Amino acid sequence: MLLIAVSPWRGLLLVVGFSLAAEGFYYLIRSLKRLYQQCPAQVLFFPVPVTCVRPLLLSSPGHCDCGLSHRESALSCLTRMLLSARHSLDVCVFTISSVELSSTVVVVHSRGVRVRIITDSDYMALAGSQVGTFRRAGIEVRHDQDTNYMHHKFALIDGLTLVTGSLNWSAQGIFGNKENVIIIKNSDIVKAFKEEFEQLWNEYDPAKYSFSSKK
Ligand SMILES: [Zn+2]
Structure with missing residues (x-):
C-alpha cells in the first residue's frame, strides 16, 4: 500500500485550487450559455407572434402571469442583445414606440x-412615442431638426456590436411587418x-437648435 504524505498546507492548497478550477469552469459554461442565449442567429426576422x-x-x-407567450423569439433575442450592454448603448432609430424595447432600454x-x-x-x-418615457428616466434624447427623416434603424452595444436592419422599434414592426435585423x-x-x-449626436446637440431663427 502506497501512502502519500500530504502536509495540511498542501492539502489546503489542493482543495482551494480545485474549488477555484471548478468555479472557473462553472463561470465559463455560464458565460457560453449566456452568449448563446444572447443571440444564436446573426439575422433576425420579424414579425413574431405577440410575446411578452x-x-x-x-x-x-x-x-x-400576463397570459401571453414567453417563448424565445426574434424579439427576446433582440431584447437579450440590448440587455447585454455593460458600458454603452447608442440607439439611432426612426420610430421608437415599442413598449417592450423602450422598457428594455430603460432597464x-x-x-x-x-x-x-x-x-x-x-x-x-x-402618439405612442417612447421619447417621454426615456426623458422621464433621465435618458438623453436628440433628434433631427428638419423636414427630412432621420431614417436610420441601428443600435450600438458597448461600441462593439451593431444591430441594424429595416426594423423600426414599434409594435407594428415587431408584431406585424416583414422586417429584418442583422447583428x-x-x-x-x-x-x-x-x-x-457621433456625427449625428453632435449635429443634433440642442445648443445648435435653429428652430427659433427660422422664418
Ligand atoms: Zn408576461
Missing part, C-alpha cells in the same frame, strides 16, 4: 450603462456606424 419579454427585464427571475440605463437615443423629430411627436461585430463596419452616430 417582461421576465427578461426583471432583476431576479420571476413569474409573469439598461438603470444599470448604470450610458444610453443615448437619436430619433426623428416628426415621429417622436406622434454585426466586424470592426470596420461597427466603426463606420459609431462615426455616423
Whole structure:
C-alpha cells in the first residue's frame, strides 16, 4: 500500500485550487450559455407572434402571469442583445414606440450603462412615442431638426456590436411587418456606424437648435 504524505498546507492548497478550477469552469459554461442565449442567429426576422419579454427585464427571475407567450423569439433575442450592454448603448432609430424595447432600454440605463437615443423629430411627436418615457428616466434624447427623416434603424452595444436592419422599434414592426435585423461585430463596419452616430449626436446637440431663427 502506497501512502502519500500530504502536509495540511498542501492539502489546503489542493482543495482551494480545485474549488477555484471548478468555479472557473462553472463561470465559463455560464458565460457560453449566456452568449448563446444572447443571440444564436446573426439575422433576425420579424414579425413574431405577440410575446411578452417582461421576465427578461426583471432583476431576479420571476413569474409573469400576463397570459401571453414567453417563448424565445426574434424579439427576446433582440431584447437579450440590448440587455447585454455593460458600458454603452447608442440607439439611432426612426420610430421608437415599442413598449417592450423602450422598457428594455430603460432597464439598461438603470444599470448604470450610458444610453443615448437619436430619433426623428416628426415621429417622436406622434402618439405612442417612447421619447417621454426615456426623458422621464433621465435618458438623453436628440433628434433631427428638419423636414427630412432621420431614417436610420441601428443600435450600438458597448461600441462593439451593431444591430441594424429595416426594423423600426414599434409594435407594428415587431408584431406585424416583414422586417429584418442583422447583428454585426466586424470592426470596420461597427466603426463606420459609431462615426455616423457621433456625427449625428453632435449635429443634433440642442445648443445648435435653429428652430427659433427660422422664418
Ligand atoms: Zn408576461
